[in-house]
Structures are given as structure tokens and as C-alpha cells.
Amino acid sequence: MPMRRGSWDNPGNRFARVQLDRGPDFAGETPAVDEWGEPLEGTHAPGVDLIEDHVDTFLVKNHSPDIGFSWGANPYRGCEHGCSYCYARPYHEYLGYSAGLDFETKIVFKPRAPEILRRELSARNWKAEVVAMSGISDCYQPIERRLGLTRRVLEVFSEFRQPVALITKNHLVTRDIDLLKPLAEARAAAVAISLTTLDPELSRRMEPRASLPAFRLKAVEKLASAGISVGVNIAPVIPGLNDFEIPRLVEAAAQAGAYRANFSIIRLPHGVKDIFSDWLAKELPTKREGVLGRIMSLRGGKLNETRFGARMRGEGELAKNIESMFRVAVQRAGINREPFALSSASFRRPGGTQLEWAFL
Numbered sequence: 001m002p003m004r005r006g007s008w009d010n011p012g013n014r015f016a017r018v019q020l021d022r023g024p025d026f027a028g029e030t031p032a033v034d035e036w037g038e039p040l041e042g043t044h045a046p047g048v049d050l051i052e053d054h055v056d057t058f059l060v061k062n063h064s065p066d067i068g069f070s071w072g073a074n075p076y077r078g079c080e081h082g083c084s085y086c087y088a089r090p091y092h093e094y095l096g097y098s099a100g101l102d103f104e105t106k107i108v109f110k111p112r113a114p115e116i117l118r119r120e121l122s123a124r125n126w127k128a129e130v131v132a133m134s135g136i137s138d139c140y141q142p143i144e145r146r147l148g149l150t151r152r153v154l155e156v157f158s159e160f161r162q163p164v165a166l167i168t169k170n171h172l173v174t175r176d177i178d179l180l181k182p183l184a185e186a187r188a189a190a191v192a193i194s195l196t197t198l199d200p201e202l203s204r205r206m207e208p209r210a211s212l213p214a215f216r217l218k219a220v221e222k223l224a225s226a227g228i229s230v231g232v233n234i235a236p237v238i239p240g241l242n243d244f245e246i247p248r249l250v251e252a253a254a255q256a257g258a259y260r261a262n263f264s265i266i267r268l269p270h271g272v273k274d275i276f277s278d279w280l281a282k283e284l285p286t287k288r289e290g291v292l293g294r295i296m297s298l299r300g301g302k303l304n305e306t307r308f309g310a311r312m313r314g315e316g317e318l319a320k321n322i323e324s325m326f327r328v329a330v331q332r333a334g335i336n337r338e339p340f341a342l343s344s345a346s347f348r349r350p351g352g353t354q355l356e357w358a359f360l
Contacts, residue, residue, distance in 0.1 A: 006082035224257025231260030239294035
């Protein structure tokens with residue numbers, strides 16, 4: 001029985017002149033997994049390779065006006081969650097891999113990330129701007145249970161009281177409440193849980209190794225109960241597949257304790273268009289044409305739009321209807337009423353003096 005993955009094969013790297021076809025059996029067999037989609041104790045995900053990345057820098061400057069943070073940090077590249085729609089897949093091609101199965105099975109990790117981060121936060125020119133984790137690959141994907149790399153990075157953020165925003169679709173984030181709670185008390189930590197559907201079967205098909213929806217909502221509840229600012233990202237909204245769920249998703253998130261909600265429309269850059277289309281053909285063949293047609297209606301007849309301002313929301317009547325549906329749902333749920341921003345007021349460099357903080 002083939003292992004369920006988001007991609008069914010390894011399409012060619014768009015930068016490579018020579019392509020290798022590894023055949024349909026590359027994905028391996030189905031592992032025994034728990035209710036979160038993670039391997040049971042003593043098992044592993046077949047075909048997953050861990051590759052060390054000895055980078056010299058960890059913090060990355062963001063230049064996109066569509067994204068609400070200036071700095072990002074990613075302990076991992078590639079993601080075991082295997083979401084067929086993931087816009088981050090093409091980044092794996094810069095490493096010489098495929099955006100398909102390679103993205104899900106060749107996980108690059110940065111073992112020196114905590115040490116490098118400590119050095120970067122200690123630099124006198126660092127202004128303690130908010131850092132977002134998981135802007136690309138989920139920092140709480142299954143391998144984090146074993147490597148604990150994200151937790152070690154959070155320990156450094158906690159040491160400096162550096163404001164950090166976490167984005168994940170994995171219940172594992174609740175493991176680190178002990179680190180997040182003190183930061184949150186200083187308005188230096190917030191979490192966004194990605195929520196795409198309340199249907200566990202659809203979730204298992206779209207996001208085969210991510211936490212099931214019920215466990216993501218439990219994560220929202222647990223984080224909120226600990227006093228940590230937590231919101232949900234309804235992302236991606238896929239017209240014809242999960243857009244009708246927006247009111248229920250917002251309501252469920254609010255009942256679990258989310259203080260905010262946001263949404264973004266599916267993005268299909270480069271080879272992701274073919275990967276997602278192929279996934280629809282194999283998993284939901286009767287919906288394929290309708291879903292792709294609706295996506296194209298949001299993108300001026302294309303499957304992807306790269307223009308800032310349009311790529312995250314879409315354009316046209318369908319985009320307006322989705323925006324309206326979301327706005328009404330948020331109003332009914334009583335969230336998004338008050339603005340929230342992380343603060344760098346408590347930032348400190350260990351060993352420094354209070355006078356030094358005053359001149360940051």
C-alpha cells in the first residue's frame with residue numbers, strides 16, 4: 001500500500017538540465033501513525049532523509065509587503081506534513097531537489113541554529129524586531145519531536161525576551177508552553193494555528209502528516225488557557241473545496257479561545273500548480289475541474305498570481321464573496337475587535353545593563 005503523501009511523484013527540478021525518474025514506488029509504505037499523523041513510538045516514516053545544513057546565518061529579512069513581519073527564522077527546510085498545496089515547495093529546488101516527494105522526504109535541518117541565533121541577537125545593531133517562525137516550513141513538523149531544534153531556538157528567544165510569532169499546524173507547539181508563557185506575559189510571543197478544514201478525512205488527504213483539525217483546536221484551547229495570544233490562519237482557502245467552511249472554522253476557533261483570525265487564498269507557484277492538480281485528480285477527481293476553474297477565476301484566468309497585493313487574496317467577484325463571508329463570520333464570532341502587536345520593551349541581552357537597553 002503506497003504511503004499517503006501530498007505529492008505522488010518527483011517532478012523535475014526547474015533549474016536542472018537532467019531529470020531522474022524514480023518511479024511510482026518511491027514513497028515507500030504506510031507507517032503506523034498516531035492520531036496526529038505522526039509515527040508511533042518505535043516507528044519511522046519510510047523514505048525520510050535528514051540532511052544537515054551548516055548555515056552561517058539564521059535570521060532572514062523579509063521584503064514582501066504582503067507579509068506582516070520583517071524577519072523570519074526557519075530551523076527546517078522541507079516539511080513532512082506533505083501538504084499538496086504548499087507554496088514553499090519550490091524553495092527545495094534551490095537545493096537541487098524536487099518540489100514533489102523530495103520536499104516531504106528530504107528534510108534539511110540547521111543544527112547550529114540556536115548558537116547562530118544567540119550571536120545574531122547579541123549584535124549591537126539588532127533592534128529586537130519581531131521574528132516569525134514557520135513562514136516557510138513548519139517548525140513543529142513531526143521530526144521536531146526527535147530533534148527538538150525549535151525548542152532550543154525558543155530557549156534562546158526566551159533568554160533574550162525576543163518577540164517571536166509562531167505559525168504551525170501541529171499540536172506539538174503545546175509542548176513549549178513553559179517557554180512561551182513567560183514571553184507572552186511580556187507581550188513577546190504569539191501563536192497562529194493554521195486551520196484549513198474541520199473534516200478529518202479531507203485534512204488527512206490534504207495534509208497527510210499534520211495534526212488533525214480537532215487537535216489543532218485543542219492546541220488553540222490549551223495555548224489560550226495558558227494566557228498565550230493565539231489566533232488562527234484559515235489558510236489556504238481553496239474555492240470549491242473548503243471556502244464554504246469559513247464561518248464554521250471561525251466559530252470553532254473563537255470557541256476554542258482564539259483572539260484573532262485571518263485567511264489567505266491558495267497560491268500555486270511554479271511546479272506546485274501541477275502537484276496540486278495531480279493530487280486533485282487522484283484524491284478528488286470529481287472536484288478537480290471545478291476547483292481549478294474557481295482558482296483561475298480568482299487569478300485572471302491563471303492558476304497563480306505573483307503580484308503583491310493580489311496573490312494572497314485574489315480578485316473578482318468570488319474573491320469579494322470570500323472576503324465578505326470571512327468578515328461576517330469574524331463579526332459574529334466577536335473576534336478581531338482589538339488590535340494586537342508584540343512588544344520589544346522587555347528585550348535584553350544577557351549580561352548587559354539597564355542603561356544599554358534604554359538606547360536600543
